[in-house]
Amino acid sequence: MELGHPGLVQKLVARIERGGPISFAAFMEAALYDPDFGYYMTAGPRIGREGDYYTSLDVHPIFAALVGRQVAQAADEIVSSGEFMIVEMGAGKGLLAEQLLNTYRRDRPEILARLRYLLGERSPAMLETQRQRLRELMGAGVRIDWASRLDAVPADSITGVFLSNELVDAFPVHRVVKRPSGLREIYVGWNPEPSPGAPVALRGTHCSVDAMGHSTGHGEGKVGGRFVEIEGPPFSPALEAYFARLGISLEVGQQAEVNLQALDWMRQVGVRVRRGLVVTIDYGHAAADLFAPTRRTGTLLGYYRHTVSDSPYVRVGQQDLTAHVDFTSLALAGQDVGLEVTGFTNQLHFLTGLGIESAFTGLAPESPQSAAMRELLRPDGMGTTYKILIQHKGMPAPQLDGLRTRPYFLDPLMRLPSPPRGEGQGEGHNAQNTHPNPLPWPVASEEQRAAPERENISAVP
Numbered sequence: 159m160e161l162g163h164p165g166l167v168q169k170l171v172a173r174i175e176r177g178g179p180i181s182f183a184a185f186m187e188a189a190l191y192d193p194d195f196g197y198y199m200t201a202g203p204r205i206g207r208e209g210d211y212y213t214s215l216d217v218h219p220i221f222a223a224l225v226g227r228q229v230a231q232a233a234d235e236i237v238s239s240g241e242f243m244i245v246e247m248g249a250g251k252g253l254l255a256e257q258l259l260n261t262y263r264r265d266r267p268e269i270l271a272r273l274r275y276l277l278g279e280r281s282p283a284m285l286e287t288q289r290q291r292l293r294e295l296m297g298a299g300v301r302i303d304w305a306s307r308l309d310a311v312p313a314d315s316i317t318g319v320f321l322s323n324e325l326v327d328a329f330p331v332h333r334v335v336k337r338p339s340g341l342r343e344i345y346v347g348w349n350p351e352p353s354p355g356a357p358v359a360l361r362g363t364h365c366s367v368d369a370m371g372h373s374t375g376h377g378e379g380k381v382g383g384r385f386v387e388i389e390g391p392p393f394s395p396a397l398e399a400y401f402a403r404l405g406i407s408l409e410v411g412q413q414a415e416v417n418l419q420a421l422d423w424m425r426q427v428g429v430r431v432r433r434g435l436v437v438t439i440d441y442g443h444a445a446a447d448l449f450a451p452t453r454r455t456g457t458l459l460g461y462y463r464h465t466v467s468d469s470p471y472v473r474v475g476q477q478d479l480t481a482h483v484d485f486t487s488l489a490l491a492g493q494d495v496g497l498e499v500t501g502f503t504n505q506l507h508f509l510t511g512l513g514i515e516s517a518f519t520g521l522a523p524e525s526p527q528s529a530a531m532r533e534l535l536r537p538d539g540m541g542t543t544y545k546i547l548i549q550h551k552g553m554p555a556p557q558l559d560g561l562r563t564r565p566y567f568l569d570p571l572m573r574l575p576s577p578p579r580g581e582g583q584g585e586g587h588n589a590q591n592t593h594p595n596p597l598p599w600p601v602a603s604e605e606q607r608a609a610p611e612r613e614n615i616s617a618v619p
């Protein structure tokens with residue numbers, strides 16, 4: 159198995175040799191977004207049958223149609239006339255935009271007439287795919303635009319909906335582990351010693367790379383060495399503060415990911431909303447479930463050609479890296495900038511509330527269409543692993559069909575776990591296992607289980 163894209167491995171090794179171990183977040187940032195060699199920054203199929211993983215958008219167009227139905231329902235409550243905006247960040251191949259806008263073209267021309275669809279995308283390769291995919295709609299007069307960065311969108315300027323599907327799980331995460339001495343951060347170093355059986359670094363002039371960036375030269379130029387994990391003090395108090403805000407103490411030996419970029423992103427999004435919703439769709443959990451003691455090793459995984467890897471140190475730059483989203487922290491970060499939680503649900507209940515059942519009418523149960531739609535709803539898969547957080551700002555909480563059938567067994571954002579016995583004292587928490595609920599909505603419970611990770615989906619038509 160390859161260690162990774164040779165150019166990227168060289169770059170990372172040189173950086174570590176120069177400046178010492180780097181945070182895992184810096185490593186993941188490079189693996190995914192290095193401008194020359196990062197997974198998302200180079201051309202390649204990435205998402206879909208020919209790529210490394212599927213998202214709901216690849217599974218069946220009903221997903222985008224129903225997201226569109228939800229946005230349309232909210233549109234009149236947000237603004238009954240005049241311009242309405244959808245801002246989609248991390249649009250990948252542009253499937254959500256294409257499918258949603260085509261649904262409006264067919265069924266809701268009155269919304270399309272006042273809609274402006276703005277996309278924000280970090281990957282130049284994905285950006286190009288989006289432009290190609292949306293060309294026909296633009297030619298037909300649909301107003302579609304791109305923002306080079308979120309900073310380019312002025313504060314308090316968006317009347318409409320911020321939309322994302324599987325954006326937040328693609329942000330680089332810090333990794334931490336709890337030790338008796340306290341919270342430690344996991345850094346990435348480089349051990350130049352060969353290790354038997356370990357992936358091999360390819361360096362030097364003899365290393366060749368094919369059009370996809372995969373190493374093909376396994377002879378001369380091969381040197382040993384591997385990335386190694388090194389524990390150290392947290393790079394900033396922000397990591398301790400993250401768990402303190404949640405009232406969560408990891409158990410000794412427990413590892414977890416901390417997505418600080420997600421908090422920053424949510425706050426940046428929130429300040430840009432004047433009146434409207436933020437709809438965040440991703441796999442993840444409320445914090446109490448994500449950081450439950452049963453989840454000892456966190457949720458970080460790699461995806462390569464529809465197989466899952468638990469090592470981020472293979473195929474660096476060639477496999478996707480991703481971690482589950484902590485929706486409680488997203489909700490709290492939104493609250494800092496005036497975003498109130500409208501609701502939190504899972505994909506099964508969201509799509510059911512929006513009427514997916516009617517799409518099964520007339521379909522044979524064994525048909526590929528029917529199988530694909532069931533895949534979106536599977537209670538032991540996408541239906542429950544994927545969550546939808548909806549927040550509103552500048553308006554009263556809207557009534558939304560997607561939040562109609564509440565996952566009463568789950569509802570969630572805020573059941574905070576009890577600290578392990580003996581902890582809590584000295585941390586500013588109540589030693590009686592009564593963590594205050596930091597959110598102004600009720601505390602309820604989600605079943606605790608190790609959820610299946612991003613699905614290996616088979617039923618894609």
Ligand SMILES: C[S@@+](CC[C@H](N)C(=O)[O-])C[C@H]1O[C@@H](n2cnc3c(N)ncnc32)[C@H](O)[C@@H]1O
Pocket residue numbers: 198205213214215247248249250251253278279280281284322323324325328329
């Ligand atoms: C997992 S893919 C999801 C793509 C698409 N939404 C889908 O569901 O198929 C994540 C996408 O987010 C993009 N992305 C990551 N960080 C971003 C950021 N800060 N701003 C805009 N796009 C970003 C990546 O380049 C990639 O296209």
